[in-house]
Amino acid sequence: MVVKPPVRFQVCPQCGWSEEQGHRWxxxxxxxxxxxxxxxxxxxDVEPVRECPNCSAPIPKADADACERCGETYPWRKD
Ligand SMILES: [Zn+2]
Ligand SMILES: [Zn+2]
Numbered sequence: 369m370v371v372k373p374p375v376r377f378q379v380c381p382q383c384g385w386s387e388e389q390g391h392r393w394x395x396x397x398x399x400x401x402x403x404x405x406x407x408x409x410x411x412x413d414v415e416p417v418r419e420c421p422n423c424s425a426p427i428p429k430a431d432a433d434a435c436e437r438c439g440e441t442y443p444w445r446k447d
Pocket of ligand 1: 380381382383384385409410411412413414
């Protein structure tokens with residue numbers, strides 16, 4: 369049985385732009401390979417954040433306000 373990779377997001381810390389992590393099926397190895405489509409925010413040209421800056425947990429939702437693991441409010445949600 370093949371388990372799909374968990375949904376993860378990258379978020380721009382400046383403008384809030386977000387994108388879901390992509391995945392594709394690797395037929396030869398019978399696994400899903402994950403990849404990020406963008407390496408820069410298309411609006412601000414800065415590197416998106418892909419994990420909690422406090423505990424390195426993945427970002428599970430595009431509009432998440434705080435980390436599910438450590439409870440820390442994401443810096444881009446604070447203002
Ligand atoms: Zn941005
Ligand atoms: Zn965290």
